[in-house]
Amino acid sequence: MQHTVVEHMDRVTKDVVALTLRATTGDLAPWDPGAHIDLSLPNWLDRQYSLCGDPAERDAYRVAVRYDPLSRGGSEYVHRFLRRGRTLGVSLPRNHFPLVPAPRYLFLAGGIGITPLLPMLRAAAAAGIPATLMYVGPARDSMPFADELLRTYGDLVRIVETGRHGRPDLHALAAALHPDTLVYCCGPATMLAAAEAAFPAERLHAERFQPLARTFGPDTAFEAVCARSGDTVAVPADESLLDALAHAGRPLPAGCREGICGSCEVTVLDGTPEHRDDIGAPEGRMFACVSRAVSPRLVLDL
Secondary structure: OEEEEEEEEEEEHHHHHEEEEOOOOOOOOOOOOOOOEEEOOOOOOOEEHHHHHHHOOOOOOEEEEEOOOOOHHHHHHHHHHOOOOOEEEEEOOOOOOOOOOOOOOEEEEEHHHHHHHHHHHHHHHHHOOOEEEEEEEEHHHHHHHHHHHHHHHHHHEEEHHHHHOOOOOHHHHHHOOOOOEEEEEEEHHHHOOOOOOOOOOOHHEEEEOOOOOOOOOOOOEEEEEEEEOOOOEEEOOOOOOOHHHHHOOOOOOOEEEEEEOOOOEEEEEEEEEEEOOOOOOOOEEEEEEOOOOOOEEEEEEE
């Protein structure tokens, strides 16, 4: 855990506030475009947000938080109660959405999905790699960082206001795209679905805010063996591995609880997990909030 202080709170639209989190001492952990962190909020909630500042600024992180009227308490706390000067714990950065080297890029953003793409566009422009951004939202004044992007990058940025222009034709965009272009997309589920229908899978990289609606087999009970302590934790069919470990006094960090943030990653030493996340668990790892076991037991590095 790293310790920061809320240095600035900038309201970039009526429902989005950008936070500058300054290190209390020394430098913060380095990060690359696409990374996110967990904020440990004073109301005992951990919430994950994409880093949208400059990786070269080693003593501060920048994130943007959109107010969600259906908030589970995270965005509501930030918008209603968080103040400058408050100390916040932040996790080490994690990156499940890295910027893969390519000859050129197309970035597609919808709403708050602009946040992970900001440092990507900055990195591409700084390296002299051809890159363009299509930024889609209902109206320009509701789109965080739209004016900043136009001032900084000019014609590299295309703002699409759906209230005036309708939704962009991604199939036409894909047909005109140079064949060596990688496409990075982040936004609402409707935009991701349209991008997946328009662009070849091998050229599209996407990050989700909500899990895919998928069907798995029936949940069954299994055992989780904590290799370091030798403890065996029973995981009932109606409980997640994450919750069963917490109830047994072996809590893991937990952010989204939906298999999209990666905060509850755990190493599997033996047994066969059933992966139900939307990130793509690395070999020998699993995410305890949603994934379960195919084998009767899992041996975990805990």
